[in-house]
Amino acid sequence: MIQDNYCSDQSFCLPDGQLCYIKPFDEHSLPDILRIENKVDSHPWSQRNFSESIASTHICRGVTLNDQWVAYAVFSLAADEAELLILGVDPAFQRQGIASMFLSSMETELRVSADEMFLEVRSSNSRAIALYEALEFNCIGERKNYYPATPQVPLHESASKAQAKAAKLSSKREDALIYGKRISENLCL
DSSP: OGGGGEEETTEEEOTTSOEEEEEEOOGGGHHHHHHHHHHHOSSOOOHHHHHHHHHTTOEEEEEEETTEEEEEEEEEEETTEEEEEEEEEOGGGTTSSHHHHHHHHHHHHHTTTOSEEEEEEETTOHHHHHHHHHTTOEEEEEEEEEEEOOOOOOTTSOHHHHHHHHHHHTTOEEEEEEEEEEOOOOTTO
16 A cells, blocks of 8 residues: 555655655756656656746656655646646656655645646556556546657667658647546545
């Protein structure tokens, strides 16, 4: 059970006993956050996207392990709803429960201001979908042709072939699945 691995509200223990800390990230952290983002997303956020989130009212949090950033997330709050805008875990640290424990901890923090949390995920991202469903998010809708298509270009292809494929894909889109979950403990809503 996820709760068994919690050491405090701002930290959690991995199954091997290593302690991870959840803390805000800022402009000084962006090189590390962008390094992860560029590894995990086929259409990564830019430095400007992150900077605008930091400067706005968005909630920007990350996870450190041994003083190294290993994960990040950005949330927005509007009225009584939270939205997960982006989430990434360094590939070297995936499949260790970091995303699950990180999101569970953030739910606890966000439920002070929000009754529900929403997110969007590529319909092809089966690992993320499995994570969200394990955390009891429910698929509540779909946005057709929402994301740019992810290019599947073999590494051995020439640059011109890769560019031709990318141009062909630019007109194709991928559906987004919309997930939601009640995070408030207020049952009178």
